[in-house]
Amino acid sequence: MIKRVIFKGQLLPLLLLAPQLAVTAVFFLWPAGQAIYQSLLQEDPFGLRREFVGTENFDAVLNDPLWLNALGNTAVFSVSVAALALGVALLLAVQADKAIRGANLYKTMLIWPYAVAPAVAAVLWLFLFHPSIGLIGRALNAAGVAWDYKLNGGQAMLLVIVASAWKQVSYNFIFFLAGLQSIPRSVLEAAAIDGARPFRRFWTVVFPLLSPTSFFLLVVNLVYAFFDTFGVIHALTGGGPGNATETLIYKVYVDGVQNLNLGASAAQSVILMVLVVGLTMVQFRFVERRVHY
Amino acid sequence: MDAATTRRRRLRGAAWAHAVLAIGVLIFFLPIWITLVGSTHDTATIGRGDVPLLPGGEAIANYTAAWNAGGGRYRSAPAGLMLGNSLLMAVLIAGGKIAISLISAYAVVFFRFPGRMLAFWTIFLTLMLPVEVRIIPTFQVMVDLSLVNTMAGLTIPLIASATATLLFRQFFLTIPDEYVEAAKIDGAGPLRFFRDVVLPLSVTNIAALFVILFIYGWNQYLWPLLIVNDRGLETIVVGLAKMIGSGDTQNEWNVIMATAVLALVPPVFVVVAMQRWFVKGLTETEK
Amino acid sequence: MATLTLTGVKKAFGATQVLHGVDLAVADGEMVVIVGASGCGKSTLLRIVAGLETPSEGQVRIDGRDVTPLEPADRDIAMVFQNYALYPHMTVFDNMAYGLKIRGLPKPEIRRRVEEGAALLGIQELLARKPRQLSGGQRQRVAMGRAIVREPKLFLFDEPLSNLDAKLRVQMRAEIRRLQKRLGVTSLFVTHDQVEAMTLGDRLVVMHQGHAVQVASPMEIWSRPANTYVAGFIGSPAMNFLPAVLVDGGGAARLAGGGAPIRFVDGPRAGGEGRAVTLGIRPEHLEVGGPDALPVVVDLVEPLGSESVLHGRLADDTALVARLPGAAALTEGMRLAIAPEALHVFDAATGARIDPAGG
Numbered sequence: 001m002i003k004r005v006i007f008k009g010q011l012l013p014l015l016l017l018a019p020q021l022a023v024t025a026v027f028f029l030w031p032a033g034q035a036i037y038q039s040l041l042q043e044d045p046f047g048l049r050r051e052f053v054g055t056e057n058f059d060a061v062l063n064d065p066l067w068l069n070a071l072g073n074t075a076v077f078s079v080s081v082a083a084l085a086l087g088v089a090l091l092l093a094v095q096a097d098k099a100i101r102g103a104n105l106y107k108t109m110l111i112w113p114y115a116v117a118p119a120v121a122a123v124l125w126l127f128l129f130h131p132s133i134g135l136i137g138r139a140l141n142a143a144g145v146a147w148d149y150k151l152n153g154g155q156a157m158l159l160v161i162v163a164s165a166w167k168q169v170s171y172n173f174i175f176f177l178a179g180l181q182s183i184p185r186s187v188l189e190a191a192a193i194d195g196a197r198p199f200r201r202f203w204t205v206v207f208p209l210l211s212p213t214s215f216f217l218l219v220v221n222l223v224y225a226f227f228d229t230f231g232v233i234h235a236l237t238g239g240g241p242g243n244a245t246e247t248l249i250y251k252v253y254v255d256g257v258q259n260l261n262l263g264a265s266a267a268q269s270v271i272l273m274v275l276v277v278g279l280t281m282v283q284f285r286f287v288e289r290r291v292h293y
Numbered sequence: 294m295d296a297a298t299t300r301r302r303r304l305r306g307a308a309w310a311h312a313v314l315a316i317g318v319l320i321f322f323l324p325i326w327i328t329l330v331g332s333t334h335d336t337a338t339i340g341r342g343d344v345p346l347l348p349g350g351e352a353i354a355n356y357t358a359a360w361n362a363g364g365g366r367y368r369s370a371p372a373g374l375m376l377g378n379s380l381l382m383a384v385l386i387a388g389g390k391i392a393i394s395l396i397s398a399y400a401v402v403f404f405r406f407p408g409r410m411l412a413f414w415t416i417f418l419t420l421m422l423p424v425e426v427r428i429i430p431t432f433q434v435m436v437d438l439s440l441v442n443t444m445a446g447l448t449i450p451l452i453a454s455a456t457a458t459l460l461f462r463q464f465f466l467t468i469p470d471e472y473v474e475a476a477k478i479d480g481a482g483p484l485r486f487f488r489d490v491v492l493p494l495s496v497t498n499i500a501a502l503f504v505i506l507f508i509y510g511w512n513q514y515l516w517p518l519l520i521v522n523d524r525g526l527e528t529i530v531v532g533l534a535k536m537i538g539s540g541d542t543q544n545e546w547n548v549i550m551a552t553a554v555l556a557l558v559p560p561v562f563v564v565v566a567m568q569r570w571f572v573k574g575l576t577e578t579e580k
Numbered sequence: 581m582a583t584l585t586l587t588g589v590k591k592a593f594g595a596t597q598v599l600h601g602v603d604l605a606v607a608d609g610e611m612v613v614i615v616g617a618s619g620c621g622k623s624t625l626l627r628i629v630a631g632l633e634t635p636s637e638g639q640v641r642i643d644g645r646d647v648t649p650l651e652p653a654d655r656d657i658a659m660v661f662q663n664y665a666l667y668p669h670m671t672v673f674d675n676m677a678y679g680l681k682i683r684g685l686p687k688p689e690i691r692r693r694v695e696e697g698a699a700l701l702g703i704q705e706l707l708a709r710k711p712r713q714l715s716g717g718q719r720q721r722v723a724m725g726r727a728i729v730r731e732p733k734l735f736l737f738d739e740p741l742s743n744l745d746a747k748l749r750v751q752m753r754a755e756i757r758r759l760q761k762r763l764g765v766t767s768l769f770v771t772h773d774q775v776e777a778m779t780l781g782d783r784l785v786v787m788h789q790g791h792a793v794q795v796a797s798p799m800e801i802w803s804r805p806a807n808t809y810v811a812g813f814i815g816s817p818a819m820n821f822l823p824a825v826l827v828d829g830g831g832a833a834r835l836a837g838g839g840a841p842i843r844f845v846d847g848p849r850a851g852g853e854g855r856a857v858t859l860g861i862r863p864e865h866l867e868v869g870g871p872d873a874l875p876v877v878v879d880l881v882e883p884l885g886s887e888s889v890l891h892g893r894l895a896d897d898t899a900l901v902a903r904l905p906g907a908a909a910l911t912e913g914m915r916l917a918i919a920p921e922a923l924h925v926f927d928a929a930t931g932a933r934i935d936p937a938g939g
Contacts, residue, residue, distance in 0.1 A: 007404055009404060126537065150539075
C-alpha cells in the first residue's frame with residue numbers, strides 16, 4: 001500500500017531517515033556483523049591473538065553439555081511461562097467477560113503488573129519465597145517441605161517461572177478480554193439456543209474464535225520468555241543453583257561478559273539470531289494472515 | 294426449566310466469576326502487599342523471619358533511608374538519585390524513539406526516493422536484533438565511542454524503533470490524500486505539513502506509544518547493567534537487583550522493600566493513570 | 581480574474597493514455613463544467629490545472645502565463661475537494677485562514693478576509709467549531725470559504741456536491757452558481773452529473789475516453805450534440821437511437837424496422853441513398869398518434885405526476901422511451917410519432933453528427 005499523493009524531493013526524506021538509520025547501522029548492524037565475524041574467530045582473553053577457525057566455535061557450542069543444558073532449561077522455562085501466563089490470563093479474562101459489571105475495574109486491577117520490571121517482579125516474588133524471610137517460603141518449610149530455591153534447582157526454576165509468568169498475565173489478559181468482547185453476543189446466543197451448555201459453549205464456540213488471538217499471544221509469550229526475562233534470572237538466581245536456571249540468553253551473557261570467551265559468546269549470539277529471525281517471521285506471517293482474516 | 298432456575302443459575306455463574314477474579318486480583322496483589330508491609334518494619338523484624346502481614350511504624354524511617362542513602366549489603370546509590378536516572382532514561386528513550394520514528398515514517402510514506410524500501414527494511418531488521426544477541430560487539434562499539442557510563446550511551450542505542458516506525462507508517466497511510474493536496478494548494482511544504490497537519494493528527498498515537506515506551510525504557514535491565522558501573526548513573530531497577538546480592542538472609546530487607554516500592558510506583562502509576570492510552574498502545578503496536 | 585488556456589494537454593500513467601490532447605479556452609469570469617462518466621479523464625484534467633499532476637505533454641496558461649512547471653501553491657488557484665479535505669484538528673477559522681497564514685498575510689487582513697468570506701456563506705457562527713461538529717452542507721460551505729478567502733484567479737471544483745444528499749445538492753448547486761456569478765471568478769467544475777453540469781455551466785466540456793468530445797453551451801449541447809455519446813449522455817431519460825438508412829437522395833430516412841420514410845425538415849444529408857445512419861430522438865419529442873406514427877409495444881409506465889415515462893419496443897425490437905405529459909395508460913396498440921423538427925442524424929459507423937448538407 002503506497003500513497004498516491006506525495007511531496008517532491010530526495011534529500012529531505014533521506015535527512016529525515018538519517019537519525020534512525022545511523023542508530024541502526026552503528027548499534028545494530030555493525031555489532032551484528034561483528035558477532036558473525038567473531039563467531040568465526042578464536043581470540044585469547046587478552047585480545048592479543050586471533051585466528052580464523054571456521055565453524056569450530058559452533059561445533060564447540062553445540063557439543064558443550066552446558067549449552068545443551070541451557071537449551072533444555074530454556075525450553076522448559078519458555079513453555080512453562082507461556083502455558084502458565086496464557087492459562088491464567090484466559091481463565092481470568094473469561095470470568096471478567098462474564099462479569100460484565102466491573103469488567104473494567106478488574107481490568108485496571110489486573111493490568112498494572114505489566115508495568116513492573118522483570119527484575120523488580122523477581123524481587124517481589126523473592127520476598128514471598130525466600131526460605132527464611134519469605135511468607136510462603138517459611139510456611140513451606142514449617143509444613144515440612146524443604147524449600148530453598150538457592151539450593152534446589154527445581155525450586156529455583158519454579159520460582160523464576162512464576163515470577164516471569166506473573167508479569168505476563170496482564171498482557172495476555174488485555175488481549176484475551178479484547179478478543180472475548182469482540183465475539184458477537186448473537187453467536188453465543190445462537191449457541192445457547194442450540195442447547196450448548198456454558199462449558200461446551202466455551203470449547204466449541206468461544207475458544208475457536210479466540211484461536212487467532214491465542215496463537216499470536218503464544219508467539220509473543222515465547223519471545224518474552226526468551227529475551228525479556230534476563231532480569232528475573234539475573235536478579236533471582238544468577239543462573240543457579242549449579243546452572244539449573246541458566247537459559248541461552250543468560251549463558252551468552254555469562255560467557256561473554258563474565259568469562260570473556262568472545263568466540264563462544266559470538267557463536268551463541270549467532271545461533272540466537274537465527275532463532276529470533278525465525279520467531280519474528282512466524283509472528284509476521286501470522287500478523288499478515290490476521291490482517292486478511 | 295422455569296425462569297427462577299435460569300435466574301438462579303445466572304446469579305451463581307456471576308458469583309463464581311467474581312470469586313475467581315477476586316482470587317486472581319488477590320494473588321496479583323500478594324507480593325506487592327508483602328513488600329509494602331515489609332517496607333514499614335525494621336530490619337530485625339524481617340530478618341527474624343516473623344513475616345508481618347500488617348503495616349508497622351517504620352515507614353518514614355525506611356523510605357527516608359532508601360531515598361537519601363540507599364542500602365543493602367551492596368550499598369546502593371540513594372534511591373532518589375536512581376529514580377532520577379531511571380526517569381530521565383525512560384523519558385529520553387520514549388521521546389527519542391517517538392521522534393525518530395515519526396520522521397522516518399513520514400519520509401517513507403510521503404516521499405518517493407531511491408533506497409526507500411532499503412531504508413524501510415533496514416529499520417525493520419532491528420526487530421530481529423535485540424541487545425541480547427549482540428551483547429559483546431555492541432559493548433565494544435560503546436567503548437570505541439566513549440559512550441560507556443554516559444546517559445547518552447544509556448539511551449541513544451535504544452532509540453531505534455521498528456515497532457514505532459511501523460505503527461506511524463500504518464497511521465500515515467490512513468491520512469487522506471486530499472489533505473496533502475489541500476496543503477499543496479495552500480502552499481504548505483513538506484515540513485510545514487508535518488508540523489501543522491501530521492503531528493496534530495498523530496497526538497493520540499503518540500500518547501499511546503509514549504506509555505508503552507516509557508515502561509520499556511524504565512524497565513531496561515541488561516543494557517544499563519552492561520554499560521553503567523558508575524553509581525551516579527545507576528538506574529533503580531538494576532540498583533534494586535544489586536541490593537539483593539545473592540539473597541542472603543542478613544540484609545536490610547526493609548530498605549530494599551522500600552526501594553522496590555519506589556521502583557515500581559512510577560511505571561505502575563503511568564499505566565493505571567493512562568490506562569486508555571496504554572491499552573490502545575498495546576493493541577496497536579501488535580497489529 | 582483570469583483566463584485559462586489549455587493547449588494539447590496529454591497525460592499517460594505508465595502505458596495507459598488518460599488524456600489524448602485536450603484544448604480549452606476559458607474566458608475571464610466564465611464557469612466551465614467538465615462532465616463525463618467515471619474514468620473519462622475529467623478529474624485528471626482538473627488536477628493538471630491545479631498542478632497536482634504534471635501533464636505528459638501540453639501547456640496550462642493562466643492569464644497568458646505558462647504555469648505548467650509551477651507548484652500548485654504558485655498558481656494562484658483554489659480548490660474545493662470532493663470530501664472537502666478540511667483539516668480535522670483545526671477550527672473552521674483556522675481551516676479558512678491556513679493558506680493565508682502560509683502566504684504571510686498580516687493577521688488583521690486574514691481576520692477580515694475570513695470574516696467576510698464567512699458572512700458571504702452564512703457560516704459566521706461556525707468559525708470556532710471543528711469540522712466533525714458540522715453537517716455535510718456546512719462542511720461544504722467551509723470548503724468553499726477556504727477557497728474564497730484566498731481571492732484566487734481560478735476556482736477549481738472536484739465533484740464537491742457528490743457527498744451531499746439529493747435535496748441539499750440542489751440547494752448548494754444554486755448557491756455555488758450565485759456565488760460564482762457574484763464574485764466573477766473564473767471557474768472549472770468537474771462532475772459526473774449531467775443535470776449539475778447543465779445548470780451550473782456557462783459552457784460544458786463533455787469528456788469521453790480522454791477526449792473533449794464537445795465544448796459548447798448547455799443548450800447547444802442539448803440541441804446539437806456532436807455525436808451519439810454526447811447525445812446519450814446529456815438529457816434524461818436518454819435519447820432514443822434508431823438505426824436507419826438515408827432514402828430519397830438524403831432527404832429522408834427509413835427506419836430499419838420499416839414504416840414510412842421520415843422526411844428531414846431542415847434539409848437533406850450528404851452521402852445519398854442507402855447511407856447507414858442512426859436517428860436520435862429525445863423521449864420528450866415523441867407524441868401519441870399522427871399519420872406516420874410507429875406501433876409500439878409498451879411494457880412499463882412510470883408515472884411522475886406531471887408527466888409519464890413509457891418504456892416500450894418497436895416492431896424490430898428496438899427499445900424506445902417516451903416522455904408524455906400527464907398520466908398515460910398502458911394501452912394495447914399504442915402508436916408514437918416522431919417530431920421531425922427534433923430529429924438528430926448521426927453516422928451509423930462513427931456516431932458523428934450529420935448536419936444538413938450545405939446548411
